[in-house]
Amino acid sequence: MFGYYLDLALHSLKRNKVLTALMVLALALGIGATITTLTVLRLLSGDPLPQKSAQLFYPQVDPYPENRPFSRSGTKLPWLMSYVDAMNLLRAGKAQRQTAVALAQVKVKPRTTEGKPFYADGVMTTADFFPMFDAPFQYGAGWSAADDDRRVQVAVISGFLNDKLYGGANSVGRMIRVEDRDFRIIGVLKSWAPQPRFYALHLGSRNYGKGEGVFMPLQAARADGIGPSMMMSYGSGSSMEHLETSPAIWLGVWLELPDASAVSAYRLFLADYARQQVALGRFQKSRTALSGLMAWLRGEHVVPDDARLQAGLAFGFLLICVVNTVGLLLAKCLRRSREIGVRRALGAGRGAIFAQFMVEAAIVGVAGGVLGLVFAELGLWGIRHQPAQYASLAHLDLAMFLFTFVVALAASLVAGLLPAWRACAVAPAPQLKAL
Amino acid sequence: MDILPILSTLRRHKITSWLLILEIALTCAIVCNAVFMIGHRLQHMRMSSGIDEHALVQVQVADIAPSPDIYARAKEDLAVLRQIPGVQAVAMTNQLPLGGSSSNASVKLDPTQRQPILSAGTYFGRDLPQTFGARLVAGRNLKPEEYIDADIAIKALATGDTKGLPAVAVVTQALAQRLWPGQNPLGKSFYLTDTVSLRVVGVLAGLARANAHDDATAQYTMILPLLMGAGKDQSYILRTRPQDRAAVLKAAVAALKKADPLRVVTRQRTYDDVRHEFFANDRAMAGILVGVIVALLTVTALGIVGLASFWVAQRRRTIGVRRALGATRGHILRYFQTENFLLATFGIALGMLLAYGINLFLMLHYELPRLPAFYFPVGAVALWLIGQLAVLGPALRAAAVPPVVATRSV
Numbered sequence: 093m094f095g096y097y098l099d100l101a102l103h104s105l106k107r108n109k110v111l112t113a114l115m116v117l118a119l120a121l122g123i124g125a126t127i128t129t130l131t132v133l134r135l136l137s138g139d140p141l142p143q144k145s146a147q148l149f150y151p152q153v154d155p156y157p158e159n160r161p162f163s164r165s166g167t168k169l170p171w172l173m174s175y176v177d178a179m180n181l182l183r184a185g186k187a188q189r190q191t192a193v194a195l196a197q198v199k200v201k202p203r204t205t206e207g208k209p210f211y212a213d214g215v216m217t218t219a220d221f222f223p224m225f226d227a228p229f230q231y232g233a234g235w236s237a238a239d240d241d242r243r244v245q246v247a248v249i250s251g252f253l254n255d256k257l258y259g260g261a262n263s264v265g266r267m268i269r270v271e272d273r274d275f276r277i278i279g280v281l282k283s284w285a286p287q288p289r290f291y292a293l294h295l296g297s298r299n300y301g302k303g304e305g306v307f308m309p310l311q312a313a314r315a316d317g318i319g320p321s322m323m324m325s326y327g328s329g330s331s332m333e334h335l336e337t338s339p340a341i342w343l344g345v346w347l348e349l350p351d352a353s354a355v356s357a358y359r360l361f362l363a364d365y366a367r368q369q370v371a372l373g374r375f376q377k378s379r380t381a382l383s384g385l386m387a388w389l390r391g392e393h394v395v396p397d398d399a400r401l402q403a404g405l406a407f408g409f410l411l412i413c414v415v416n417t418v419g420l421l422l423a424k425c426l427r428r429s430r431e432i433g434v435r436r437a438l439g440a441g442r443g444a445i446f447a448q449f450m451v452e453a454a455i456v457g458v459a460g461g462v463l464g465l466v467f468a469e470l471g472l473w474g475i476r477h478q479p480a481q482y483a484s485l486a487h488l489d490l491a492m493f494l495f496t497f498v499v500a501l502a503a504s505l506v507a508g509l510l511p512a513w514r515a516c517a518v519a520p521a522p523q524l525k526a527l
Numbered sequence: 528m529d530i531l532p533i534l535s536t537l538r539r540h541k542i543t544s545w546l547l548i549l550e551i552a553l554t555c556a557i558v559c560n561a562v563f564m565i566g567h568r569l570q571h572m573r574m575s576s577g578i579d580e581h582a583l584v585q586v587q588v589a590d591i592a593p594s595p596d597i598y599a600r601a602k603e604d605l606a607v608l609r610q611i612p613g614v615q616a617v618a619m620t621n622q623l624p625l626g627g628s629s630s631n632a633s634v635k636l637d638p639t640q641r642q643p644i645l646s647a648g649t650y651f652g653r654d655l656p657q658t659f660g661a662r663l664v665a666g667r668n669l670k671p672e673e674y675i676d677a678d679i680a681i682k683a684l685a686t687g688d689t690k691g692l693p694a695v696a697v698v699t700q701a702l703a704q705r706l707w708p709g710q711n712p713l714g715k716s717f718y719l720t721d722t723v724s725l726r727v728v729g730v731l732a733g734l735a736r737a738n739a740h741d742d743a744t745a746q747y748t749m750i751l752p753l754l755m756g757a758g759k760d761q762s763y764i765l766r767t768r769p770q771d772r773a774a775v776l777k778a779a780v781a782a783l784k785k786a787d788p789l790r791v792v793t794r795q796r797t798y799d800d801v802r803h804e805f806f807a808n809d810r811a812m813a814g815i816l817v818g819v820i821v822a823l824l825t826v827t828a829l830g831i832v833g834l835a836s837f838w839v840a841q842r843r844r845t846i847g848v849r850r851a852l853g854a855t856r857g858h859i860l861r862y863f864q865t866e867n868f869l870l871a872t873f874g875i876a877l878g879m880l881l882a883y884g885i886n887l888f889l890m891l892h893y894e895l896p897r898l899p900a901f902y903f904p905v906g907a908v909a910l911w912l913i914g915q916l917a918v919l920g921p922a923l924r925a926a927a928v929p930p931v932v933a934t935r936s937v
Contacts, residue, residue: 111836121822121826199589401812412554419546423837427837479811480808
């Protein structure tokens with residue numbers, strides 16, 4: 093029976109080519125816009141480390157004085173931590189792993205060739221950074237906690253920097269010049285750039301895009317005078333040279349806590365720590381927070397408003413396209429009342445008529461989906477040429493590819509319901525009489 | 528034209544009529560809000576920077592080898608740049624209006640105040656108003672003897688010694704109005720920290736901040752008598768005639784490299800590029816919105832064409848009977864036009880309510896202002912026009928139906 097309906101539907105669609113083209117085109121435009129914006133939104137609100145994000149946590153404390161709160165409303169906790177607090181938490185070692193992160197723009201020059209120096213994005217961090225964030229190594233490995241303490245001048249470089257400087261060869265053991273100091277390369281990462289760049293949040297860089305080129309031990313880099321990209325001071329007398337003792341926040345701290353009991357234990361520890369600092373006179377407020385990675389990203393509104401707005405707009409557009417298709421399908425089906433009357437008189441049940449019209453709607457949907465996919469690729473191509481920082485990441489993946497057809501079929505079947513129902517409600521007798 | 532027969536016909540095609548009304552209503556609601564958002568973006572993009580935009584170029588350099596004396600380095604660089612033919616003025620600044628990366632400070636009127644009143648952009652550097660071309664409307668510019676090297680000020684901050692701190696500032700009119708509404712700001716003082724108290728000596732007509740993302744606070748800026756040393760975050764600003772910008776930019780880069788071959792030019796651009804880059808996102812969003820509006824109106828218009836054609840085809844016989852009974856072509860044409868006008872009117876009325884609802888939602892979630900009332904009549908006229916244009920073809924076809932159709936059996 094399905095083959096017969098298919099035949100009938102194709103026949104009917106062919107008879108009214110302009111109307112059919114109109115329906116398919118409208119539906120495709122709506123689907124193209126929806127898939128384009130959804131792809132972007134999914135990319136922006138995605139999980140940067142799906143296998144690990146549930147175990148990563150971001151602690152916050154509040155060293156700001158009462159008369160100079162971090163946010164004007166006074167409710168927000170400071171985004172970053174001072175060196176003293178970050179080191180206190182790291183040394184306490186209450187989490188399974190813990191690391192402190194700051195970003196820096198650094199001048200890089202390969203040691204071997206007399207190449208020109210250039211600026212690269214750098215990360216100043218501690219040993220646990222790599223195992224904690226599952227950063228994959230191509231050659232070598234990261235440094236150890238002992239290296240951190242001894243301020244050993246070693247560096248891990250990214251795959252793309254290794255390709256640029258050493259043509260992708262194993263560069264472990266070679267020297268790289270960072271801000272006029274020599275660092276020994278001990279590891280080369282594979283291409284690794286979790287999106288959004290969760291650990292870079294509020295550290296003075298982009299939230300999306302390519303990862304950094306050089307990773308250095310925090311204390312060693314600071315000893316060489318490398319300063320963080322972001323620094324906010326909460327007291328007078330903070331200077332870039334004495335950041336370690338300054339009343340300034342510039343480090344993001346991350347913790348790995350394997351299960352719920354570890355999380356609640358850490359919460360207690362953090363609250364204790366803040367109360368202790370109040371008692372010591374370092375803090376005036378004992379507020380603390382411990383957010384999971386995804387909650388932290390949501391809370392800080394990482395996804396740009398424009399992307400949400402565009403998605404809303406696209407859904408509105410799709411809705412209008414569906415209404416448009418309902419109208420046109422209905423018009424077509426009412427025009428065919430006589431044909432329906434004849435089929436009913438010849439023995440077709442209401443169900444058969446209903447199925448026939450739904451098949452017709454589904455064909456429009458599939459055609460709309462295919463064309464919509466073309467529009468979505470066009471749309472994403474357009475997005476890639478936008479000035480947004482996530483632009484280069486906008487690509488259609490398999491899941492969204494399949495989802496396109498789900499949306500197309502769902503939209504067309506919803507659009508087909510009303511016309512099909514009207515069609516099967518046609519009474520055969522009056523239609524036959526008019527013949 | 529008699530409306531009642533049309534209404535009674537429409538009542539017999541309830542579903543199709545409602546679909547058309549719904550489509551027009553949704554289109555109207557989205558288009559009204561999208562046009563409003565475009566206007567909002569365009570207005571934001573027209574933001575005044577307060578400076579002589581077409582006469583300025585920016586160069587940023589970073590030293591490879593750290594300079595022993597960054598203050599002497601900056602002085603030498605400025606002297607070298609001043610020698611370039613065509614250059615009218617030169618300055619070094621820590622930020623540029625609409626430049627992106629910013630330096631800001633919280634402002635208090637009284638050091639014991641619990642919360643700062645606002646955050647304002649802080650410009651450091653000599654000769655800034657003259658080089659930028661920012662207009663002084665009251666008071667005077669900062670004097671050379673009032674300037675303090677930044678490292679001395681930082682030390683003074685740490686020790687609490689007020690002698691090493693800047694004591695005067697030039698503020699914008701907008702900032703002055705916000706701090707002392709309706710009063711003469713000259714001679715008034717404000718605080719950046721408990722110890723840094725600044726007396727206003729001059730008022731600028733306008734000078735936008737580097738991170739001017741919010742129109743309301745975009746002009747909250749001040750210039751402090753602080754001298755920075757040469758560094759990768761500082762910019763050299765050169766003022767020249769608009770037609771000389773490219774040549775001056777090239778000469779400036781060459782001169783800076785000659786002064787110290789071991790450095791990297793990290794940025795060289797005209798101020799027009801600065802503005803262009805700052806609003807790139809807004810321009811892209813406005814472009815997308817225009818695309819959506821065009822696509823929406825096209826789909827709606829095509830929908831009207833489709834439904835109207837269907838209606839005409841369905842009523843061929845009726846039209847023939849009317850023609851045979853004496854109706855002119857004009858009557859038939861106007862019948863379909865009036866029918867479309869009625870449907871559009873219902874749609875627009877419903878659409879206005881929807882538009883208002885969407886706007887309320889956007890105001891709540893995206894800090895968009897209220898939709899101005901004049902968008903409603905403009906949106907209505909646009910949709911009426913599109914409806915009439917779309918129905919014209921099918922209506923003309925209807926008018927062309929010959930009366931003889933009535934006598935034929937189908």
